[in-house]
Amino acid sequence: MKIKLLVIFNLLLISSLHVMSQPAINSAAVEKVWAQYNKYKEPAITNRFMKHAQMMPLIQKHVDSKFVSRDEIGKSVRDRSINHLIAGRGKTKVMLWSQMHGDESTATMALFDMFNFLSAKDDNEGLRNLILDNLELHFVPMLNPDGAQAWKRRNDLEIDINRDARMQVTPEGRALMELAKKLQPQIGFNLHDQNYLYSSGRSKNSATISFLAPAYNYPKDMNDVRKRATQIILSMNKALQTKSPGNVAKYNDDFDPRCFGDTFQGMGISTILIESGGYYQDPEKQFIRKLNFLALLNAFESIATASYEKEDLKDYDLIPENDNSLYDLFIKNVTISKEGHEFKTYLGINRTQIRNPDNSGMTYSGRIAELGDQELMFGYDEIDATGLKFTPARIKTMTRAEWDKLSPNQELDLIKGGYLFVKWSDSKSPVGAVKNRLLSLTNNKESPVEEAGIGQSAHFLLTRDGKPVYAVVNGYKVDLGQPAKVLSNTYGY
Missing domain, CATH: 2.30.40.10 (Urease, subunit C, domain 1)
Structure with missing residues (x-):
């Protein structure tokens, strides 16, 4: 019996030493990167009107540096490539897609800032390695390149890609669905922009960032998949409140089976909608771009450490809903x-x-x-x-x-x-x-x-x-x- 107890004790000791050997990453590390954001901000992107032809050299830069691998998962209606970029070596798969509405580019800008951070070699190596060692990141920037070219919401078939999850008429929507089925990621980020005149509740605070853990059925049940999405949102909200207090809201969670977020949630992918709204005197959304970077960095850290699991679901009810005020x-x-x-x-x-x-x-x-x-x-x-x-x-x-x-x-x-x-x-x-x-x-x-x-x-x-x-x-x-x-x-x- 003593031998068994000794073996168990040693196993527990080894386990605890392994945990202690992991980098001690917390909000201070994220805060440090926030303070150094300008050195990661992609200088080639100066406004929100970037087109596919301008994006491709930036992707190639990171492919050439071996930071990401790239494969083409489809073509748009106008034969522009839809790109899938892979980084990280961890077990938890996270998929992020931006600009499925062509005139919603804020998160696309932030993703290229994130690529610069994750591929850098500097004194933020602890946080960077924590993320890349624990996560396998899959990015689809600019899902709707034709919409980006014409600066319009819909694709060139005049279909809203985010209402095409069920019928899958659009080549862009099919490409995203096929990738999700192939990868089966645990977590997904659906990255959008919203009307800048939305407020956070009935107030004068703009809804600069709005979140949603989409429902997966009409009763809007809360299962473990949706719970995880909600807790990750709560972690991001805490970070954003330190930089833009009062400017976070949440979207209405009525179920829509046509939408990718609702559909992916039902497929077992914990899906988080991030909507970039407006901020005072930021028409080009450059500060909002920075807030997107912070939200995603915080999310990656909380997923890598599972710290989001400490969040109380009741706090989600405290986030004000979008209002047109x-x-x-x-x-x-x-x-x-x-x-x-x-x-x-x-x-x-x-x-x-x-x-x-x-x-x-x-x-x-x-x-x-x-x-x-x-x-x-x-x-x-x-x-x-x-x-x-x-x-x-x-x-x-x-x-x-x-x-x-x-x-x-x-x-x-x-x-x-x-x-x-x-x-x-x-x-x-x-x-x-x-x-x-x-x-x-x-x-x-x-x-x-x-x-x-x-x-x-x-x-x-x-x-x-x-x-x-x-x-x-x-x-x-x-x-x-x-x-x-x-x-x-x-x-x-």
Whole structure:
């Protein structure tokens, strides 16, 4: 009996020594990488409009370095390659796919930052080896390359790939399903973008990152597969709350058998949806890209150490749900004169995104989206216009050469004088976006905006006793008490 006890004791001792010999990785290691993020950020990706042709050399860089192996798992409708990249030597298989909606690229950017971190040789080797020794990582960046090329949600058959899990009409959807069946990963990450006007609950906090552990049936039961996805989400949420508190939400979990996340959950793959929304003054989603990197790094660490198993499922209920409570600009208590009536009201203003002809960027057109009492609505920017009156702006006539010579300070002075539009006296001005100005252009004799109305262009002044205090230029707030600062774009009419 003593011999048996001694053997058991020795086995336990060896086991404990083995555990102790593993790298002591915790949130401090992840925090250190976060602080050094800029050295891993892929410099070739400067905005969210990367195309397949720009992505392929980045993939090849990591293939050539032997960090990843690559195989082609299919072709898009337009014959662009769908790439499967493999890294790591662990037992737990994790599959990640991004940009199944072509105009949702934030996570794709973050994946290439992650490749740079995982392939580096530096003082973060402990965390890196922990991940690569314990996980076998499978990446499918840019599942919908045709959609990315045209900067559109759907593929070139005009089908939403994420609603094609059941019928599998799309070649892109078939490629993803066949890979999942072949690999049978334990964990999957479904990486998307969502409307930037979503809020975290009914609040002014944008839903910068939203999570979902999809349901696998209509009753929305919680089995061990879905439980694991939920616990990993809770681990990521804790990390994100330290960097962007209040900006995390969760998606509605109604079951949809057409969706890949719901389907994979039912196949036994613990699937996590990550949606990248909006963040103040981050139109190119570069800070949100960094948050994606952090969320995935934290997830990899928690999966490698199984630390997510300590998370309490009840905490998932505490994450606010997405809510549509935000405007680009929200103006409260503004006095408006209209149809012979003067009244105080609220204005909600949004800036529509307009694709450049080559799908390489966006310009913006601001319009009044709502007028009236709006309880519990908020804005990325807000103006309390108590005591201020909606006032149409005037048109300044000048030559094109005079326009070209205007400095931002001179433009701001004209706005303080009641002008928001310039009409050229010697030629016709362009129609559409006007870059890096404060004033807009017009070919009309009268102001394009005479009164507040839903759908009306958002160019007007907020005045006190006839003196401008704020200007709204193409849906952007301009505080006339602040130094001049040009806008992303004004507009020509």
